[in-house]
Amino acid sequence: MLAMVLTAPGAPLRFESREDPVPGPGDVRVKVGACGVCRTDLHVVDGELPDIACPIVPGHEVVGRVDALGPGVTALRVGERVGVPWLGYTCGECSYCTSGRENLCDRPRFTGYTRDGGFATHLVADARYCFPLGEAGDDVAIAPLLCAGLIGWRSLVMAGDGEHLGIFGFGAAGHIIAQVARWQGRSVYAFTRAGDVEAQGLAKSLGAEWAGSSEDQPPVSLDAAIIFAPVGDLVPLALRAVRKGGRVVCAGIHMSDIPSFPYHILWEERQLFSVANLTRGDGIAFFKIAAQAGTRTHTSVFPLREANEVLSKLRAGQITGAAVLQP
Numbered sequence: 001m002l003a004m005v006l007t008a009p010g011a012p013l014r015f016e017s018r019e020d021p022v023p024g025p026g027d028v029r030v031k032v033g034a035c036g037v038c039r040t041d042l043h044v045v046d047g048e049l050p051d052i053a054c055p056i057v058p059g060h061e062v063v064g065r066v067d068a069l070g071p072g073v074t075a076l077r078v079g080e081r082v083g084v085p086w087l088g089y090t091c092g093e094c095s096y097c098t099s100g101r102e103n104l105c106d107r108p109r110f111t112g113y114t115r116d117g118g119f120a121t122h123l124v125a126d127a128r129y130c131f132p133l134g135e136a137g138d139d140v141a142i143a144p145l146l147c148a149g150l151i152g153w154r155s156l157v158m159a160g161d162g163e164h165l166g167i168f169g170f171g172a173a174g175h176i177i178a179q180v181a182r183w184q185g186r187s188v189y190a191f192t193r194a195g196d197v198e199a200q201g202l203a204k205s206l207g208a209e210w211a212g213s214s215e216d217q218p219p220v221s222l223d224a225a226i227i228f229a230p231v232g233d234l235v236p237l238a239l240r241a242v243r244k245g246g247r248v249v250c251a252g253i254h255m256s257d258i259p260s261f262p263y264h265i266l267w268e269e270r271q272l273f274s275v276a277n278l279t280r281g282d283g284i285a286f287f288k289i290a291a292q293a294g295t296r297t298h299t300s301v302f303p304l305r306e307a308n309e310v311l312s313k314l315r316a317g318q319i320t321g322a323a324v325l326q327p
Contacts, residue, residue: 003057003120004307009047013327021124023070033139035118036061037323043254053114060086060111061146062118063139073127082130103277122327144322150179153286155226156252162223169229170199182207183293189218236261244268
């Protein structure tokens with residue numbers, strides 16, 4: 001197999017040839033068809049997450065086909081197309097797992113962070129955490145749904161059912177979940193980096209009522225706002241934009257420090273939430289909704305060897321929509 005490998009936090013990924021992995025009990029080997037490039041991959045590569053299991057192959061928006069079964073696997077078959085998400089294993093025993101909150105498991109493993117991911121031609125995954133995808137749609141279009149879509153969906157549910165929804169950071173997750181929100185009948189207001197006319201244009205083409213800079217005030221008070229950009233400075237801006245009783249949801253796994261802000265912008269029962277990981281239930285629910293909503297991903301495709309260049313573009317805000325690697 002071939003893989004792009006992180007040997008140390010902050011180092012460029014190294015292109016390597018390895019022996020094909022052998023699936024253990026309960027695992028499957030997946031031949032990768034496409035792997036989305038997520039901002040969380042950037043946090044892993046840049047060393048912004050703790051305890052990175054180097055050397056590690058990043059990538060957790062994986063679409064591929066099962067090409068080998070480990071002992072005991074009966075729910076999947078060789079040749080079946082599956083998706084491999086960020087959450088790659090949970091213990092099933094801690095209080096969070098037994099209360100339906102496996103996203104908060106005390107002993108989790110994460111694809112592309114603590115177990116090898118999809119910046120490769122093959123990976124081994126726990127069969128229980130692979131989503132059967134069927135044959136509709138192509139690998140590239142589906143790949144961003146495995147994290148940007150799933151986390152976006154969990155964030156949208158947490159945001160509540162308000163009509164006026166703000167989306168701060170209109171990238172991979174933002175452009176996916178905006179389509180779902182519009183299908184639900186909500187009005188979407190997109191906030192981007194100042195002067196990012198391409199992202200603002202994408203937002204309007206997907207039905208946003210308004211698109212502007214993160215520093216701008218929207219034309220109406222928002223019922224809720226979701227922050228996808230890992231920028232702590234956006235939290236007080238979002239709180240100022242939501243109405244009394246409104247919600248602000250921080251959707252990323254990492255965010256720069258939130259600056260101090262006056263209590264009055266949180267007062268009047270505004271609420272601030274964070275989203276952590278996902279559950280398998282999120283995946284089952286979201287893939288049904290995404291199909292019903294006719295969700296389409298705006299993607300830019302790159303060969304696997306160009307993973308470092310793609311990460312640099314993402315770091316610089318030069319990717320509109322979602323980037324996807326193909327072996």
